[in-house]
Amino acid sequence: MTKNKQSDSQSKATELSDSSSAKEATTTSAAATPPPSKPTPAPAKGDKLAKILAIVAIILSISIAAGLYWHGHQFREHADTQLQLLKTSLQAKEQNLLSAQTNSKSELDKLAQTVAGQNQAMSALQAQLELTEQNRKTIERQLALLNIKDANHWRLNEANYLLQLAAYKLWLEQDPVTAIALLTEADNSINNADDPHLLPLRRAINADVQLLKSIPLVDKEGIAFRLEGILQQAESLQLAEIELPEVVAAKDNQLSADSADWQDNLAKSWRKFSENFVTVRRRDGQVEALIEPQHAWYLKENLKLQLQQAEQALFRSQGELFKAKLQRAEQWVGEFFIQNSQAQAMIEDLKQLQQLDIVDKLPEQLSSLGAAEQAIKERQQRLLPSFEGVE
Secondary structure, three states, X not given: OHHHHHHXXXXXXXXXXXXXXXXXXXXXXXXXXXXXXXXXXXXXXXXXXXXXXXXXXXXXXXXXXXXXXXXXXXXXXXXXXXXXXXXXXXXXXXXXXXXXHHHHHHHHHHHHHHHHHHHHHHHHHHHHHHHHHHHHHHHXXXXXXXXXXXXXXXXXXXXXXXXXXXXXHHHOOOOHHHHHHHHHHHHHHHHHHOOHHHHHHHHHHHHHHHHHHOOOOOOHHHHHHHHHHHHHHHOOOOEOOOOOOOEOOOOOOOOOOOXXXXXXXXXXXXXXXXXXXXXXXXXXXXXXXXXXXHHHHHHHHHHHHHHHHHHHHHHOOOHHHHHHHHHHHHHHHXXXXXXXXXXXXXXXXXXXXXXXXXXXXXXXXXXXXXXXXXXXXXXXXXXXXXXXXXX
């Protein structure tokens, strides 16, 4: 574009020079050509004016040529400067392009390495998946073999479940009778399996059954029935009434004839005089306050509540709580109710119940639980010899 502008300026300058030359030639020829045949006059003013115009035209042509040259030189310098700037910009862009290309190549190399690493990881994962699939198929085959070879496998699991349930009944619910029944049922299940490898387990189960049968069991139902009878009798107990001490005999107010007893005579006279207004009878002893009638019902209900809580402690094998509730019930019957034959019999029953040990001395462990776990492990090792080698 800069070169086109420069050529246009040069063509314009050439045209201006040609036009100036043409005008100068025309003027010169016009001045050289003699006028038509007329009488030669004396030098006129027109010749002088033509010479002046010719000189002015020459000066203008030179000025225009000089201006065009100067303008063309300035334009050339400006074009060179712009061209140099354009070259510098192109070089910078080329350098940036080369740097970006280098960075892109480096990034592509890194990306290629990452992709290669991921491909290796995927290959390893695929190999692991294939190995896992092979192990799964192996396990399925082993399980199928287990189902084929051991049709009574569920019997052993059933016996193990019954043993766990017996332990729960024995230690958490303190119910050895139900535990014995569950142990017997587990022994029957193993007996139906008809497997000689389970004989040690049956031996352990029968040993536990004999151990539980030898434990002296507390007759909790009988104790509960005795508490129910005491609870029914509590409704018919009578509240104790106030018992006033005997009245102290009145003192003798007879006056003495002896003058030495003047002080006693004075006191007797005053006492005799005051008895006409106020009568005071003295009683020796401590008088207990009566329970208000509206509180008598609460007393009986609280007594029943103590007996009911003792019954709950009985079935939960909480010996200390059982005795504490019976002692409080005994104390209330002795303090707040009439001590007739019914109350005395109730107190005697409560004392006898406090002497009972309601906690069964149960064994700390059952040998059949460990035997069942060992039997399950041995059966797995026997029927699945290669199972442990599978990863």
